Amino acid sequence: MASVKSPGLILKKIPFSDSSLILKVFTRESGLITLIAKGAKQPKSKFRGLLDFFTLDQFIYPEKSKSEIHTLMDAGLIREFPRLKSDPGRQSLGHVFMELYLKYMSEPAQSHPHYELLVERLEQLDEAGADFDPVLHLCDFLLGLCSLSGFSPQFTICVQCGREATGFRVRLDPDLGGPVCGACGGAGAGGSGIAFPGRLLRWLDRLQDSGVRAGRLPxxxxxxxxxxxxxxxxxHAGGARPMKSLDFYHEMLGAA
Ligand SMILES: [Zn+2]
Structure with a gap:
């Protein structure tokens, strides 16, 4: 039976029967897939000590399966993200990254760039200094995910008249994906959207260009x-979805 060997990250674990685990895994070769690790909860399982969150594992599974759940044949550890595994603040944000994939991508979502984005951003979060800024990392991740998914906001010109949006307060419109200048009914004119100081727009523009090096704002x-x-x-991805990990991350942020 032909099998696939692929590195991947576990996004979710669901207990199944007394002894097994169902895993949602984002793999490099097959995208988002569901695997069943039979007997994984038994003390002598070959998966013992493997299948943790925040590790990059090698997964081996059949190339073709009768059902959408593939049987995990073997697994091995490639690398760990030690600080993500031990620091609750980093962990809560890491789970947000993972749940964003679960909620906004549908299986199989085969995409090397999406795989690489997730691995890179988890790596960045793992390597960040103790004073790292979670909101900066989340905004960067969201911009990356939007861009790979084929829709990106822009932060420089008014979505209605095309003029450069430099006003002190502009309104950012999530439907149109950009700022609305004062003349076109920006902040203060009612309507939907969020009022933005000009420097926040410039910050988002830098973040889109250069990632977390954009530095931080209040x-x-x-x-x-x-x-x-x-x-x-x-x-742009078919409706906002409630996310448990986001609530927990906000609690952590509030407690910090
Ligand atoms: Zn305008």
Whole structure:
């Protein structure tokens, strides 16, 4: 029986019967797949010590299966993300990254760039200094996910008149994916959207170009950007979906 060998990240684990686990895994070769690790909960299982969150594992599974659940034939550890595994703050954000994939991509979502984005961003989160800024990392991840999914917001010109949006306060419209200038009914004119200080727009533009090197802004402004990006993603990926990991991450953020 032909099999596939692929590195992958476990996004979700669901207990199945007394002894087995069902895994949602984002693999490099097959995208998002469902695997069953038979007997994984038994003490002498060959999967013992493997199949953790925040590790990159090698998965071996049949190339073709009768059902959508493939039987995991073998697994091995490639590398761990040690700080992600031990630091609850990093972990809560890592779970948000993973749940975003689960909620906004449908199986099999075969895409090397999506696989690479997830591995790279988890790596970045693992390697960040102790003073890392979770909101910065989340905004960066959301921009990356939107871009790979084929829709990106822009932060420089008014979506209605095309003029450069430099006003002190503009409105960012999640439907149109960009700023609306004062003259076209920006902030203060009612309507939907989130009022943005100009420097937050410039920050998002830098973030889109150069990732987390864009540096940080005051937390309350970054949180506005996060809210906008989540709402933008929801509108363009078929509707916003409630995410447990996001609630937990916000609790962690509030407690920090
Ligand atoms: Zn305008």
């Amino acid at each position: 937390r309350e402004e970054e949180v506005l950007a996060e809210t906008f990006l989540l709402s933008f993603l929801g509108k």
